[in-house]
Amino acid sequence: MIDDIRKSPLYTIVNPKSIAFFGASNNFGAMGSTCFASMKNLGFEGAVYPVHPKETEVQGYPAYASVLDLPETPDLAVLVMPTRLVCKTLEQCGRKGIRHAIVVSGGFREVGGDGVALEKELIQVTERYGIRFLGPNCIGVANPHHKLNTTFLHYEGSAGHIGIASQSGSFVTQMFNYLARFQQGYSTAFSIGNGANIDLVDCLEYLGACPNTKVIALYVEGIHRGRDFVETARRVALKKPIVALYVGGSETGRKAGFSHTGSMAGPDRLYDGIFRQCGIIRATSVTELYDYCRVLGALPESGGRRTIIQTHSGGPGAAAADALGREGLELAEISKKTSEKLKELMPHTGSIGNPVDITFSKNPLDFFSAIPKILLQEENADMLLVYFLISVEMATRPLKAMGMDETEALAQAEKLMKDLGESFARLQRECGKPVVGFSFRDLSEPVFQALMAEGIPVFSDPKRAARALSALSRYPRLREKIRAAETAN
Numbered sequence: 001m002i003d004d005i006r007k008s009p010l011y012t013i014v015n016p017k018s019i020a021f022f023g024a025s026n027n028f029g030a031m032g033s034t035c036f037a038s039m040k041n042l043g044f045e046g047a048v049y050p051v052h053p054k055e056t057e058v059q060g061y062p063a064y065a066s067v068l069d070l071p072e073t074p075d076l077a078v079l080v081m082p083t084r085l086v087c088k089t090l091e092q093c094g095r096k097g098i099r100h101a102i103v104v105s106g107g108f109r110e111v112g113g114d115g116v117a118l119e120k121e122l123i124q125v126t127e128r129y130g131i132r133f134l135g136p137n138c139i140g141v142a143n144p145h146h147k148l149n150t151t152f153l154h155y156e157g158s159a160g161h162i163g164i165a166s167q168s169g170s171f172v173t174q175m176f177n178y179l180a181r182f183q184q185g186y187s188t189a190f191s192i193g194n195g196a197n198i199d200l201v202d203c204l205e206y207l208g209a210c211p212n213t214k215v216i217a218l219y220v221e222g223i224h225r226g227r228d229f230v231e232t233a234r235r236v237a238l239k240k241p242i243v244a245l246y247v248g249g250s251e252t253g254r255k256a257g258f259s260h261t262g263s264m265a266g267p268d269r270l271y272d273g274i275f276r277q278c279g280i281i282r283a284t285s286v287t288e289l290y291d292y293c294r295v296l297g298a299l300p301e302s303g304g305r306r307t308i309i310q311t312h313s314g315g316p317g318a319a320a321a322d323a324l325g326r327e328g329l330e331l332a333e334i335s336k337k338t339s340e341k342l343k344e345l346m347p348h349t350g351s352i353g354n355p356v357d358i359t360f361s362k363n364p365l366d367f368f369s370a371i372p373k374i375l376l377q378e379e380n381a382d383m384l385l386v387y388f389l390i391s392v393e394m395a396t397r398p399l400k401a402m403g404m405d406e407t408e409a410l411a412q413a414e415k416l417m418k419d420l421g422e423s424f425a426r427l428q429r430e431c432g433k434p435v436v437g438f439s440f441r442d443l444s445e446p447v448f449q450a451l452m453a454e455g456i457p458v459f460s461d462p463k464r465a466a467r468a469l470s471a472l473s474r475y476p477r478l479r480e481k482i483r484a485a486e487t488a489n
Helices: 009-014 031-042 083-096 114-129 176-181 200-209 226-237 251-261 268-278 286-298 314-326 336-343 364-368 370-376 392-401 406-431 446-453 462-488
Strands: 018-022 047-051 076-079 100-103 132-134 141-143 162-166 186-191 215-220 242-246 281-283 306-311 383-387 435-438
Touching: 009 100, 009 132, 009 141, 009 186, 009 200, 018 031, 018 083, 076 083, 083 100, 083 114, 162 200, 162 286, 186 200, 200 215, 200 226, 215 286, 226 242, 226 268, 226 462, 242 268, 242 286, 268 281, 281 286, 281 462, 286 462, 306 314, 306 370, 314 383, 314 462, 336 370, 364 370, 364 406, 370 383, 370 406, 383 462, 392 406, 406 446, 435 462
Parallel strands: 018 047, 018 076, 076 100, 100 132, 162 186, 162 215, 215 242, 242 281, 306 383, 383 435
Antiparallel strands: 141 186
């Protein structure tokens, strides 16, 4: 395990102070130009040296005809250029003294034939100069904490706590917007590509030591260093939750993975066993991968299965109860002490069983304060699942009825929604128990955005919420199994 993260070859790759960029130009139809623009867009603060045989200026930066002409030796080289030029370019980088690189260019092992020989040549060149590199056939990296993004899509949202190592660049870049919608973001993101020099194991080890990473996501098409992967994952899982999506278990998935990155996949059951042995939580879809990460990275640990459902509608409460049961979670028993406290706040039409169905609050604000506070203090409960039915429009209506003009009513309603979300999140932090929400309304509503910004995940249906809570409940037990096994040995 890395005792000092700066000793990892990946540290310089995602925290460079200076970059030599190959393949960028003033032609914005070229991928290299798009990647370069993404780096500019995030505001990378280090020195940038575009290298181009003809251009004297690239997107506002002075360009150099050769890497050997640069005024300093950059920390990192990024190559987005024709395959035939990659080895020669890395040879020159080596002569300049550059020891870290990202090779975005494809056309190597993944295409077979001559590509296999080209990748071998690439490895030989880098070994000769001691260059550590990501790729080839990758998208690059994103480290928003360092304002670094070498991928072709602009980074959206803010720096976050999800670290990802992916054998597909798509599930890094194409998730920028997806995560931003849930007020989430990456700590560090690696697109591994063919993994010719730096692979999944190296990235997992780095993310395990990364101080900005609270949860690790893996997109896996095939594991090449099985023993090293197991040993590293077991060590990392003792400190941080790991969620993995494996797509090579079916024949169609195996074929797609091989043509994508040249990865050799194995049977689905084999990977099930590997993940269990490592304490890794397996996701069955991309959506699940990030759902689990949202919960495991943001909420306090649970370890227990007992859950209270808070709702103001019977149908969603029943659907949530069914979803929890299917995931092996339990409905917590509401104690007499809690019931007595709830009676003072709930109408006679409400139900103080579990689900706690409020139907229509005596004071609507109690749904976000007094009632969840009581439920989170219930000693028989480990977690709280809340169904939200609220919107700016619903809050605007009574304000307009009181004579407020529409513009002012809308502004006040939006502020109220944001305040309610923030106060609910503060309550969750004070009580120290995990809270997850779900709603069938648009999650772009201010109240949901405020909740998610403050660390309370909100999902679009009860099944997704229940599965995420199940993952949150499983992780501490998986970790304890690893500890017990190590003690026994």
